[in-house]
Amino acid sequence: MKKINKQTKSNIITYGIVVVAFIIVQLLLSTGNLSSLMEGLLVPLCVYVILALSLNLVVGILGELSLGHAGFMCVGAFSSAFFSKCMEEIITVSAVRFILALILGAVAAGVFGILIGIPVLRLRGDYLAIVTLAFGEIIKNLVNVLYIGKDAAGFHFSTKDSISLNLQPEGEVIVNGPQGITGTPQDSTFLIGVILIIITLFVILNMVNSRDGRAIMAIRDNRIAAESVGINITKYKLMAFSVSAALAGAAGVLYAHNLSTLTALPKNFGYNMSIMILVFVVLGGIGNMRGSIIAAVILTLLPELLRGLSDYRMLIYAIVLILMMLFNWAPKSLEWREKHSLKRLIKKKKTAKEA
Amino acid sequence: MALLDVKNLGISFGGLRAVNAVDLSIEQGELYGLIGPNGAGKTTIFNLLTGVYKPDEGIVKLDGTDITGKRTIDINKAGIARTFQNIRLFKDMPVLDNVKAGLHNKHHYTTIEGIFRLPRYHRVEKEMNEKAMELLEVFGLEKEADYLASNLPYGKQRKLEIARALATEPKLILLDEPAAGMNPNETKELMETIQFVREKFNMTILLIEHDMKLVSGICEKLTVLNFGEVLAQGNTSDVLNNPEVITAYLGE
CATH class of the missing domain: 3.40.50.300 (P-loop containing nucleotide triphosphate hydrolases)
Known part of the structure; x- marks a missing residue:
């Protein structure tokens, strides 16, 4: 019983950090202490936090490396932006439209997760990482040659150019290849972002502390033993992978509805993005959800905070990366943290008092 | 027969x-x-x-x-349940969860029930905890239930493996x-x-x-x-x- 209390406590702290951070930002906003630049960063920040959490489910809990998460984000972003654009005049209440878009985006990404997961999850380790990387790139490049238009006769598809859509004169090109989707309703707000982070946390933390989570971690720790106690490896690997993909898709929805023009560039949906998410996860601590949140926030804000230093910006960013890595993973640092942890200090005081 | x-x-x-x-x-x-x-x-x-x-x-x-x-x-x-010559525990999981993983197919609730913590989740988890503790007691591991499996001494790891195998009710x-x-x-x-x-x-x-x-x-x-x-x-x-x-x- 004691252990469960400890876990619940740790989870509550994690939720608490998110809520407190939200309140502080709201206070700063209302007193006008936040630069417009920072204000613009708030929604992307939420996007990165959700992405880091979702990838941590695969890397930390399932124990497999995926470098294709930007691809799932891309699926969520484009499917939902497409939906919102089409429905803009039909569903005028933005909250309802956004919730529907969110569900659609998450489900679409989850389905892609299953489709890609079935062949790919037979691989492990580096091989899996490379293949997911390739799939991520494929998704991005497919979106770049996709043209979809709408007119009175319905939808038109093409993979060549917008002219070959053969639209009637009053028709509208919705997805315009490399130019992407323009004019998506901007429904994302910081509040929605924080709510999504909490939902993501809720799903992941509760899943980890359940029968399914145990099965997934059992597979991570020892595949052969997991099989020997009757755990279906394929099923649980797919479950972790697709839930993670769906959450990444939700992050994509948030991302898409924050921009007026959504394009699939290497910068936002390429492997750079996947690697960046992985950096958040590794620096925050593999399998440590709270760490992922903190790492994503620090590493997203840092380049902006250092803007004043202009040329030295990326140098300092790199140094911070190295320091965080050392703090989290170096044996000596682990030892030091063990010795100087808050828990220890409190215990010491207690024993000192008793003595 | x-x-x-x-x-x-x-x-x-x-x-x-x-x-x-x-x-x-x-x-x-x-x-x-x-x-x-x-x-x-x-x-x-x-x-x-x-x-x-x-x-x-x-x-x-x-x-x-x-x-x-x-x-x-x-x-x-x-x-049929088994143990392994070179111990194969779920080493980054607590001792109790190792046994609970063994109970996987004997106690059911759906993923949705697990995520939303519906009543069946609490009931089944309680059953699983009791069952797992019972098994751990048989092997004298009840005090180590919260430990990570990898932190157990060698002899106890062997015992935990047997407990996990027994949890599948073979x-x-x-x-x-x-x-x-x-x-x-x-x-x-x-x-x-x-x-x-x-x-x-x-x-x-x-x-x-x-x-x-x-x-x-x-x-x-x-x-x-x-x-x-x-x-x-x-x-x-x-x-x-x-x-x-x-x-x-x-x-x-």
Whole structure:
């Protein structure tokens, strides 16, 4: 019983950090202490936090490396932006439209997760990482040659150019290849972002502390033993992978509805993005959800905070990366943290008092 | 009818005939030993019985149902659980969760119920906790329930593996060298635990062992393997006095 209390406590702290951070930002906003630049960063920040959490489910809990998460984000972003654009005049209440878009985006990404997961999850380790990387790139490049238009006769598809859509004169090109989707309703707000982070946390933390989570971690720790106690490896690997993909898709929805023009560039949906998410996860601590949140926030804000230093910006960013890595993973640092942890200090005081 | 009935079991790896024409018959409630020199094919037989390898020939029947060549998880569901020669625990999970992972197929709730913490989640988790603690108590591991499995001392890791296997409620449990790497005291304690498990759960046990003292102490029947074939089979005392066995296994 004691252990469960400890876990619940740790989870509550994690939720608490998110809520407190939200309140502080709201206070700063209302007193006008936040630069417009920072204000613009708030929604992307939420996007990165959700992405880091979702990838941590695969890397930390399932124990497999995926470098294709930007691809799932891309699926969520484009499917939902497409939906919102089409429905803009039909569903005028933005909250309802956004919730529907969110569900659609998450489900679409989850389905892609299953489709890609079935062949790919037979691989492990580096091989899996490379293949997911390739799939991520494929998704991005497919979106770049996709043209979809709408007119009175319905939808038109093409993979060549917008002219070959053969639209009637009053028709509208919705997805315009490399130019992407323009004019998506901007429904994302910081509040929605924080709510999504909490939902993501809720799903992941509760899943980890359940029968399914145990099965997934059992597979991570020892595949052969997991099989020997009757755990279906394929099923649980797919479950972790697709839930993670769906959450990444939700992050994509948030991302898409924050921009007026959504394009699939290497910068936002390429492997750079996947690697960046992985950096958040590794620096925050593999399998440590709270760490992922903190790492994503620090590493997203840092380049902006250092803007004043202009040329030295990326140098300092790199140094911070190295320091965080050392703090989290170096044996000596682990030892030091063990010795100087808050828990220890409190215990010491207690024993000192008793003595 | 025997609980486990193996007929003419065989498998080759390339040109090597690892197991050849092995017959094995184990009655309900028996404690059966499988011995033989290194490389005789003992662990290969375990792997064949649990579906890690598919046999080239032969039939394996558990309680009358044919389980030959089925998947590991189906064989586990049918009622065979095992431990491993090189301990395979879920090492980054708490001791309690290791056993709860073993309870996986016996206690159900859906993913949705798990994520939204619906009433069934709480009820089933409580059942699982009680069941797992019960099993841990049998092996004297209840105080270590919160420890990570990798932090247990060696002897207790072995015990935890048996507890996890028992959690799947098997009809037959296969122990692969349970006493490997144990000192005489630990071995003695383990012998007592195995006996106790057998009586408490009315369990049928098949074990591979090198420690002759353990084998002759608790097994009623033995099969001796050499080069993948059965050298001798029968009651423990008869088998151990068989001159061929003494030559092959114990040395002249």
